[in-house]
Amino acid sequence: MSNYQSNEIKLINTSLIDPHPDNPRKNIGDVTDLAASIKANGLLSPLSVVPNGSRYRVIAGHRRLAACKQAGTGAVPCFVLDLDPLQQLEAMVTENCQREQLTVLEEADAIQGMLDLGATTANVAHRLGRSADYVRDRAKAASIKTEVRATRDDFSQLTIGQLVAIARYDGRPDLQKRLAQAAGTSNFDYTLRNIERDDRDRQWIESVAALLVEPNNGFNLIPDPPYSNPEWRYLGCMFPSTGTPEEAIEKIREQNPAAVSIHMEQVYLWARRDHAADDEKEARRAAEQAERDARRHALEEYAAASADKRMAWLHANLYGIKRDKLIEATARLGLLQIIDPFPGGFADALTNWNDHTGSREEYEKITGITAEDAPTAARISLQTNDWPLEATSILAARFEWFIDPEDWTTVNDTSRRIPGYYQILQDLGYTPADDETNHLDQLIAAITEADSDENEEDEENNQ
Known part of the structure; x- marks a missing residue:
């Protein structure tokens, strides 16, 4: 602003001074306190104005002018400058930027106005003390059309990064509006990446x-x-x-x-x-699918039968097992289950009993207590001297609830615990059927192979 400053000060009535229509700062804010100060102490800093016919337009001091008019001030001291339109805009932008009074979008529109009046990117950058990239980014932001800006009341508060990203899709207002709505939220980067990916595709x-x-x-x-x-x-x-x-x-x-x-x-x-080849291929696919279905059905039947066998044995025999062995079984079941991919672990046995799932039905098979009464009965029993029996029942029911048919053929967090679970049951007196023993042997072999492959991969990675 100093390069355009005049040494001549003239008293001009505020009724003859108008806000500049190209003032970059669109909202001058509340000037009540400033008006009170001016009313008490007068205007301490002159305005800068340019002639406009018989009137004047303010170049620097839009807030002070508004405060003076609110305070009822008559004549105020002004520097009267002789500036062309580009110099006027340049002076207003420079003053507002130096005082950090502009939003990014206001600054962008002002910079684009200077470029429209013939200034070069280098000129604008030099006057503002900014880099050429700084100017170019704001020129991009200024290209955003009114219909996109109108998508939200606080559009002018968006960051330059968000504005440049929106401006990149000039001519595609649907995408610009999507980005504008997402700006300022955690979804912005996600939305931008999706749009960029779709654009690349x-x-x-x-x-x-x-x-x-x-x-x-x-x-x-x-x-x-x-x-x-x-x-x-x-x-x-x-x-x-x-x-x-x-x-x-x-x-x-x-x-x-x-x-x-x-x-x-x-x-x-x-x-x-090729209809003949396709028919043969379709028949082969159908045969393979039928075989898969048969294996899955057999596995489901085995899993259901073995689960019923285990729980029937628990129901019939737990009451006759000595207290010290039940305490030991409780500890072993708890240790087996506590390290688990689900929050809280398997041992968090009662908190999920909000309906007839969450091991209530398994608990009923083991204890004979109805699923509806399970939570109350379990809590009461855990506070008695028979708590080892109750704890073993709860933990066993919880484990039975987690075992699915595919856990017998797939190595995962649950299947890895099945052999340990069977060992605990056998130590309590349970005898597996031949079919169970065969499935256990196959599962243990699969786990051993998976662990061997994992160890070999670790060794290769460490070499």
């Missing part, structure tokens, strides 16, 4: 499509995927993750499809259907 599919229709490429590009056409068979699909558009074209060429279609940012490859 769109560009990728457009490039692939352009390569597919190049002369002499030999591709049969059809308009829509022939999903329901019995003469076509799905051969494969190319995604943006396949590689560059050129790499995708080479992979399509290697598969030599009879036709190619594009749908939903993906390239579908199609072959003419």
